[in-house]
Amino acid sequence: MTTLFDPCQAGGLHLASRIVMAPLTRNRAPGALANARMAAYYRQRANPATGAGLIVTEATAISHQGQGYADVPGIWSQAQVASWKQVTDAVHAEGGQIVMQLWHVGRVSHTSLQPGGGAPVAPSALTAKTKTVLLIDGKAQFVDTSAPRALQANELPGIVQDYRAAAANAIAAGFDGVEVHAANGYLIDQFLRSGSNQRGDAYGGAIDNRARFLHEVMAAVVDEIGGDRTGIRISPVTPANDAHDDQPQPLFEHVARLLGPMGLAYVHVIEGSTGAARDHQQGPQAFDYAALRQAYSSAGGHGAWMLNNGYDLPMAQQALAEGADLVAFGRPFIANPDLAARLRQGGPFNTPDRKTFYGGDDTGYTDYPFLPTSTVL
Ligand code: 8OZ
Secondary structure: OOOOOOOOOEOOOOOOOEEEEEEOOOOOHHHHHOOOHHHHHHHHHHOOOOOOEEEOOOEEEEEOOOOOOOOOOOOOOHHHHHHHHHHHHHHHOOOEEEEEEEEEOOOOOOHHHHHHOOOOOOOOOOOOEEEEEEEEEOEEEEEEOOEEEEEHHHHHHHHHHHHHHHHHHHOOOOOOOOEEEEEOOOOOHHHHHOOOOOOOOOOOOOOOHHHHHHHHHHHHHHHOOHHHHHEEEEEOOOOHHHHHOOOOHHHHHHHHHHHHHHHOOOEEEEEOOOOOOOOOOOOOOOHHHHHHHHHHHHHHOOOEEEEEEOOHHHHHHHHHHHHOOEEEEEEHHHHHHHHHHHHHHOOOOOOHHHHHHHOOOOOOOOOOOOOOOEEEE
8 A cells, every 4th residue: 555655757857756735825025035044944854764755845936927925936037046045955965855835815915915005906807705814014914915917918928928938947956846826815826716707808718718728837837847847736715815706626526627738747736725734625516536647547647646734644634645745734744844854753842933934033933842763753
């Protein structure tokens, strides 16, 4: 029987285990640059024998317009590329692998974070009923998102180009691949869903129109760096960031059919409500994840199937037994840099401290204790 500690081939990525560190926003990148503290944090989690078989970075903005939170990193400038090299070097020095999550927040932003203090952009001029994080006097504060403006159709090729350039930049910075963030109510998800997309053009209305932007982004990224080092993250029924769709099942099966022929390394699926305890029915709607995978496979998809949301070891083993290839752990990796070693021996597990999730220094970031090395297998 396959275990979490067995190797896995995900497209062109040869992973030493099936334990993935999920993307985690930590708001510790002032100036949108990676830094030595971040390199230390990722390095702690990078050795596949004790940490992750694959690390997915925190969501990283593809452009200034794609920024929605204070002190999150970017990948649109050469200075950003140079800053990330210390992270990829640190991870590779531990024998680990790391892909960068590419992010455009769309309407989940604030004028204070946008170029020229302008309105955030979105498929339609509908304000998201959600909060973003600003740092006020160095402390994380949750504030309402700003009203967005609707993107003109002639602006979309420029955003697709930003994704393409960001993917090329990620490879130049030494990443092993990229994961396109199409989940959690951000720009790509805003296009997908009827609740945030009321466009009357080729990018709105019917499901195939709403999926057009996702398809163009994925085609550009795959053309730029190859499908075998490209992944995608989706969250079919999450209500995160005011995401809503009347018919998620046919919508996401259509998305899966588009992705099938693209030769992707992996598909990363958040089951239920993002951050909730794992329960397939916990989103606002029930969802048939087996049918989603079937749609992907039937369309020629061979990428690894990665699951996420509130998994522990028994649930993860069960998921592998049912055919999943990889399981991503988020909050457990915040508090347990040596999560694999702890899973292997059944714990104990440090408890993550929510107060230090978003913004701050080493506290709650690089200071979670490791097991005594004698107990690491
Ligand atoms: C928590 C806080 C800020 C951003 C996501 C990138 O939900 C995020 C995020 C999570 O995907």
